[in-house]
Structures are given as structure tokens and as C-alpha cells.
Amino acid sequence: MTPSDAYIIPAPHREAAPGVARHNVAAVNRAEERRLYADRQKIYPKLAHGRFRGLKWLVMGVTLGIYYGLPWLRWHRGPDLPDQAVLLDIANNRFFFFFLEIWPQEFYFVTGLLVLAALTLFLLTSLAGRVWCGYACPQTVWTDLMVLVERFWQGDRNARLRLDKEKWGPRKLYKKAVTHASWLIIAALTGGALVFYFRDAPTLAVELVTGAAPAIAYMFLGIFTASTYLLGGIAREQVCIYMCPWPRIQGAMVDQDTLLISYRDQRGEPRGAHKKGQSWDHRGDCIDCKACVAVCPMGIDIRDGSQLECIQCALCIDACNDIMSRIGRPRNLIAYDTIAGRQAAANGLDSNVRLLRTRTLLYGGLIALVAVIMLAAVLLRSTVEINILHDRNPPFVLLSDGSVRNAYTVKILNKMHEPRVFGLSTRGLPGALLTIVGSNGDGNIRVGTDDLREVRVLVTVPVSYLAPQAPAGSAFVMIVTDVASRHGNERTTHFQR
Amino acid sequence: MTVPNRDIDSITGIETTGHEWDGIKELNKPLPKWWLITFYATILWAIGYWILYPAWPTLNGYSRGLFNYRQREVVAQEISAGRAAQAQFREQLAQTPLADIKMQADLYRFAIAAGAVAFQNNCAACHGRGAQGFTGYPNLNDDDWLWGGTIEDIHKTISVGIRAEGKDTRASQMPRFGIDKLLTDADVNDVVEYVLSLTKRGRDAGAVARGEAIYANQCAACHGPDGKGRHEQGAPDLTDAIWLYGDSRQAILESVKTGRGAVMPAWGARLEPATIKALAVYVHSLGGGK
Numbered sequence: 001m002t003p004s005d006a007y008i009i010p011a012p013h014r015e016a017a018p019g020v021a022r023h024n025v026a027a028v029n030r031a032e033e034r035r036l037y038a039d040r041q042k043i044y045p046k047l048a049h050g051r052f053r054g055l056k057w058l059v060m061g062v063t064l065g066i067y068y069g070l071p072w073l074r075w076h077r078g079p080d081l082p083d084q085a086v087l088l089d090i091a092n093n094r095f096f097f098f099f100l101e102i103w104p105q106e107f108y109f110v111t112g113l114l115v116l117a118a119l120t121l122f123l124l125t126s127l128a129g130r131v132w133c134g135y136a137c138p139q140t141v142w143t144d145l146m147v148l149v150e151r152f153w154q155g156d157r158n159a160r161l162r163l164d165k166e167k168w169g170p171r172k173l174y175k176k177a178v179t180h181a182s183w184l185i186i187a188a189l190t191g192g193a194l195v196f197y198f199r200d201a202p203t204l205a206v207e208l209v210t211g212a213a214p215a216i217a218y219m220f221l222g223i224f225t226a227s228t229y230l231l232g233g234i235a236r237e238q239v240c241i242y243m244c245p246w247p248r249i250q251g252a253m254v255d256q257d258t259l260l261i262s263y264r265d266q267r268g269e270p271r272g273a274h275k276k277g278q279s280w281d282h283r284g285d286c287i288d289c290k291a292c293v294a295v296c297p298m299g300i301d302i303r304d305g306s307q308l309e310c311i312q313c314a315l316c317i318d319a320c321n322d323i324m325s326r327i328g329r330p331r332n333l334i335a336y337d338t339i340a341g342r343q344a345a346a347n348g349l350d351s352n353v354r355l356l357r358t359r360t361l362l363y364g365g366l367i368a369l370v371a372v373i374m375l376a377a378v379l380l381r382s383t384v385e386i387n388i389l390h391d392r393n394p395p396f397v398l399l400s401d402g403s404v405r406n407a408y409t410v411k412i413l414n415k416m417h418e419p420r421v422f423g424l425s426t427r428g429l430p431g432a433l434l435t436i437v438g439s440n441g442d443g444n445i446r447v448g449t450d451d452l453r454e455v456r457v458l459v460t461v462p463v464s465y466l467a468p469q470a471p472a473g474s475a476f477v478m479i480v481t482d483v484a485s486r487h488g489n490e491r492t493t494h495f496q497r
Numbered sequence: 498m499t500v501p502n503r504d505i506d507s508i509t510g511i512e513t514t515g516h517e518w519d520g521i522k523e524l525n526k527p528l529p530k531w532w533l534i535t536f537y538a539t540i541l542w543a544i545g546y547w548i549l550y551p552a553w554p555t556l557n558g559y560s561r562g563l564f565n566y567r568q569r570e571v572v573a574q575e576i577s578a579g580r581a582a583q584a585q586f587r588e589q590l591a592q593t594p595l596a597d598i599k600m601q602a603d604l605y606r607f608a609i610a611a612g613a614v615a616f617q618n619n620c621a622a623c624h625g626r627g628a629q630g631f632t633g634y635p636n637l638n639d640d641d642w643l644w645g646g647t648i649e650d651i652h653k654t655i656s657v658g659i660r661a662e663g664k665d666t667r668a669s670q671m672p673r674f675g676i677d678k679l680l681t682d683a684d685v686n687d688v689v690e691y692v693l694s695l696t697k698r699g700r701d702a703g704a705v706a707r708g709e710a711i712y713a714n715q716c717a718a719c720h721g722p723d724g725k726g727r728h729e730q731g732a733p734d735l736t737d738a739i740w741l742y743g744d745s746r747q748a749i750l751e752s753v754k755t756g757r758g759a760v761m762p763a764w765g766a767r768l769e770p771a772t773i774k775a776l777a778v779y780v781h782s783l784g785g786g787k
Binding site for chain 1: 599602605606609625626627628629636638639640641734737738739782783784785
């Protein structure tokens, strides 16, 4: 009998305490059978009930709601522009996010957002360990959803164990088939929701159904259907243990004051079955019922201490509290606790959780700093962007009367949601004459809604203004003025002679 | 058939291959199943590829494959697709009179873009990538034009060339006053002194006065009595700041002696009408166009 068989065979239950059955389960990563190349042992998480399970259902509802619902949210931006609140318009090089519209050259806003997300993750981890992994990570949420579906069709842990031990027959085939079919439907809906972020959702939804959508939409729908089915339905905890780098990194952010899901061994040990009428003196509160192992989606034993596989989902807290209530012992044998707190308890001392530490203050300060910088950048964002490029070849042109002319490429980018007209002028270049190539005389440059206009501009300095001893190049200012608001944007460039 | 004698390693509990080297045995660790499946799949893929795509050399070519795929055809299709996408604009360009192109913003933008590409392919070798010219090759950015700087003039110059083949070509030839002994060396010196005086650089008043008389007889027919030049003959303006062969006394002396007479090919027979129009629009837009 291999260790993995031992894990899945339901043996006759023994009692851990009067009325409390002991689960026949062992942690998948227990030290005595840890090998360099371990086969995967299937995990059958049991449904937990309690405060944290409730919180996780809530987080699942909110995050999935946002994911599936966000593309359908409308946001009016005026004519010629999409009215989808969040839209990654790759085809037109725009990223719409509610009131913000980001051009490709403003991608630093997204960078800032990612920096904020990373710092928040660091702060949360140093405060309370892997809360991201345990509650909000898409891998956790979708795995939870897939397990929910599996439980719906096949029953809870023991029923699923029995089903897997059964010989293949119509009943087993049916239950497995509907489970996988449901997973595939969820996966397809997930992939389907993703593509809505890249194209107007109501239009694309019709296109997808009628077969008129672009091939790339079907391709990404397929890719995300496959990855959701494989990662959430099949691979599950393997992703967290073997594929994700975060468990390896987070150790650097955890210290003795971080709240971690901990088994209070000082209170729990020595563990063992509790007989009816037996005294609780000189023994631990842990009755070794293994409820904490049975509910664990990672298949581990929290009583072995903090470990890489633990995603800190807190389901073992719910499971243990349930048992503690039934046997009449105090709750929170497994609880959010710090290493310092457990050490203090071991020495018979009280301790408080220190939330304000150098580490958390530093992360908090950095978050505030980046947030303020980003807020300022968003609020002070210019509605026009101007680039002036001086011609390199030829750098200047001598005209027949001895005047000198320079040519420039002027790019004006209108970020407003309405067409604008700009005028051009110069400062600091005496006698300069401006010509806009291709302009029909009024000297105005019209830039469409949310558009970029490129014009060629000639600047001529008449011979009478060219002092013989003047240096070869001189700086001057070109001013692009919004004709309507009279607001001028200045750019320094140079004139070559 | 005999049942093979399975040798189980006592320490690991894993079957060995039965091979033994100096007491060291090899555990039977077959390749992972997924790896093997992938390996066989790649073999199947390769066989499919041989059948469907060109793969094998034959004595007089290569196997075509069932898809009959040819990269040359793909390129040809891409080129014709590109041409088809431009066809509407090129047609429009060919139909629109030169002067009206500027009025249609989209067409004007297309003409400049197409002209810029055609310029780099056909003209940049002599006129430079920025159309800045070199000694003997005119700068097309400035406002000094030998044969006229209106868009029609530019269009004609590109079409017929200068001293090129074809009877319509723009042709004129300045006499080789020095080489052909039409003027004595002293006369040539005097006329150069006079030409320099047109841009206020004359030094010898006597030579200028003698040169003026020679100029009136020999040069004024083309360059004009005032030295302003004539577009009809492609005769340059001698009073302005731009000198095709350089503004030094030596360069002017060389011009009078040899007559110069550079050549530009006629592009009318080499390029499509729409391309020549695009080139004219582009060159005109460089800044010097009249």
C-alpha cells in the first residue's frame, strides 16, 4: 500500500472525542514521506462552515462579480469614443478606465498602478501573511468555485472519496461528466468575459454568438477557457506549490509580528483522543480529529507549523473552532497569531499585536508617496501634448536672398474629447516668419477628437536679421496656442544657420 | 515466452534494468509519459509537414506538398494587396490636376507620403536623402529653381529630365568659353570679375567694366541683362546667394570655361504618372515651391 492509497481509503472512523469522528486523512507533505519526486496525491477538501468560510464566499462573489460585470458598465465620453467604462482598445492604442483615458506614451500610469498593487501586497503580507493567496488570488477564487461545483455534483469529501474508489459505471461516468462539463462552461464564460475587456462588450457578445467576432477573440477565448479549466479544475493546489513564485518571495516580508494562521501548540499539545469524562488537565486541547487537515484545500497539516504550501485561507480555523465548540473547549486553538505572540504565550505572558513596525510604516509610507505622485500626475495631466522635431537633413536651407530657413515637424496630440484648433507662434527669434506646409492660409492647425496631427513648419529668418557674427545655432521658443481657450504651450527648440 | 526475471533494487524498491557495472545497477526509470507522447506527436507533425508542405529535394526541383504553398506567391499576393489598397488614391492622384491636389487634405497627405518614398528610391542618389543636394546637384529645399519652381514646372522637369534622352527634354547648353577658345583667358577673367560684382564682390573696377561689355554680348541672352537668369533656358540667377557649383571665384571661373551642363534623367518613361505627380507634390512641399 503506497502512502497515497493510505490517504484516500476511508477507513472506519474512530472517535477523537465523544461524538467527534476522526477523519482518516494525512497531510500530503508530511515530513516522513517527503520525497524529491513526489507523485501528486489527490486532495478532497471537505466543506468548512464558519466566519472565514463566509468571508471567502463574500470575497468570491465580489471579485467574480467585478470580473464578469465590469466590461458591461457604461461610461459616457462623448461622440466618436467608446462608452465602455473599462476598455483596453488595443486596435486604437487607447486604454479607457472610467474618467481616465491613457495613451500608449502614458503607460507609466499603469506602471504606477502596478507599483501600488505590489506595495499593497507587501504591506498586507507583512501585516497578515498571504491574505492575497488565501482570499483574493484568481487561482484561489476559481479553484474554490470549481470545488464548489464538484461538491454540488459529487457530494462532499467522503462521497467523492467513495466515488473515486468505485469501478467505472454509468453512475460514476455521469457524475464525472457533468462535473467536467460544468467546469468547461465556467471556463468558457471566464475566457468569454476576458475578451470583453478588449472590445465593446455588447457588440462583441453578439459577434461571438453569430460567429462574426474576430479570430483573435475566439483564440483568446479558447486560451482562457483551457487555462481556467486546467488551472482551476485540474491543477489546483499544484499551481500554488510549484508554479507560483509568490510563496518563495513572501518569506522575506513575514516577521515575528506578522499575523499568521497558527496552531497554538502550547495549548494543543500533547494531542490525543479524549475519552468521555476524562480530565482536560495535563493534556492539550487538540483531540487529533484531523478536521483541520480534511478541510485544507492544499492538503496540509497546519499543526506542522508555517509552511510553503499554506495559502493562509483560514478554513482550518473554521474547522477547528467548530470542533472546539462541540467538545466545550475555548475557540481559536488554530487562529491568526504572531510568532512573538506564541512565544509570549509559551512564557505565560500576554502580548499585543504590533501593527506599527518599521516594515509596515515603510510600506505604508511608500504607498502614500506613490499614490500622491500618481494622483498629482493624473490631476495635472495636460490635455495636449506637443513634440517639435528639427529637420536633421538638411539642418538649414539658404534661400536665394540670403535668408535662412529651418524646417520642423510639429506633432500636436489632442487628448480632449472634442476637436480643437491650434495656432503657432514664436518667441526669441527676431524677424522669424512661420509657414505651415499644406495649410490653406489661415495658419491654424485643426486636430480632431482624441487625435494626433503632424504638420511641417518652416521658420525663415530674413537676411536683415542675420547678424554676421551670430552663433551658428540659437535657441528659441515655439508656442502652440489653443485658439479657443488662448492657452499656450511652449516648447524650446533651436534655429540653425 | 518466459517471464523476465525482475530485479528489484532493495534500497529504493524500484525495478532495475538488469544492467550491472562493477556492482552498480541502473534503476529502471523510463521517460515521463507526457514527454514520450510529445515526442511521438512531433514525429507525426513532421510527417504531416512532409506531405503538406514543400520538403524534399528531387532531381529537378523539390516536392510541392499538398497545400501547394509557395513563399514567392505569398509575397506577390502581399504586394498586390498593398497596391490594391493604394489603388483608389493612385487613381485619384492620376485624375486630379496638379494644382488641385493640395485642396484635398487626404490626397495631399497620400501624395507627400508616396512622393517621399519614391524620392528615396529614385532621386536621393543625386539630390541626397534630405533633398539637400550637393555641388552640381541642386538643393530642392531652397527657393532657387533653374527651370522654374511652380508645381507644374517641377512636374515637367521630373518627367522630361534635363539634357536627357527624348526630344521634349529640357535642353540648353552654356558654351565652353574657355575650352573652345571663344574668349581669351583675360576676357574670361574680366567676365568673372563682372559676375562677382553682381553680388558685390568685384575687386578690380577696370576688369568689371570690361567684363560688363563682354557679358552684354556673350551672356545676357540667357542670363538676362540684369543677371537674374531665365527659367526658359535653365539659366541660373547670378545675383542671388545660391551657387550650384559653389560661389568661389575659382568655381565661377570653371563654369565660364567649361560651360558645365549636368544631366538629369527623364523619369516620364520610367515611373507611373501617379508616382511622378506624387514626386512633384513632395518636392514642392519641401519649402521652396513657388
